[in-house]
Amino acid sequence: MNPVWICPTGPVVMALVIRRYRPSDKDTVLTLFGTCTREHISPCFFNAMKSFYHFSVIMALLIAGYHLGSVFAAVLLPAAWTGLVYFSCYTLYDGYVRLKLNSDMADIVGSFLSRPDDCFWVAEVEGKGQVVGMVAVVAKQSGKERYGELFRMIIAPEFRRAGLGSRLTETVLAFSKERGFSKVLLETSSTQQPAVALYKKLGFRLFDNDFFYFSNQTKYYLMQHCVCLCPHSCTLNHMKQ
Known part of the structure; x- marks a missing residue:
């Protein structure tokens, strides 16, 4: 059963549900992705x-x-x-x-739901079908190590700072642990300091500066969270997509 929980949005309290993406969500998901990414x-x-x-x-x-x-x-x-x-x-x-x-978001089912160890979730207002957030995980392999990489963490502005980011991230971590991944990796930037703070609070740690855009002074970081029971098997190797 999908987890339902209460999310305060100003004076209004709403019930949200996190579930797997459906093809009928596509237009809303693409609009939310484009709008929220351009906010940066x-x-x-x-x-x-x-x-x-x-x-x-x-x-x-x-x-x-x-x-x-x-x-x-x-x-x-x-x-x-x-x-x-x-x-x-x-x-x-x-x-x-x-x-x-024009690439993976053009075919969300094919890119994120065609393999059993990949997934794409949306958060919607229960009873209204309003999609207000999303996140995805893709299985990766480096040598003998299998791990997940978190993508497309997007939350509608009016639902931020209400715990939804934590819930979506925890959904990815729980899924990754069930799949036997050693860790979850993600990439974020110096522009997204609230996201960096959230990931650190949930146990992610910064381990590498991926690259730096000199013209706009933006740093991109790699962060990881070990989810395996054997920490020594959680390496810092990263295979770029």
């Missing part, structure tokens, strides 16, 4: 603009414009650089959404 564009931009690197460049351009004796140049050059930084953040997340909508 603005935080990415503001974080980048607070960095010493971009601050220094803008100040240098401002001074250069001043020495050229042109107020127009003093305004235009920093503004142009700021626009380039925003464009970098926009293309990072919008490009990611477009890539996924």
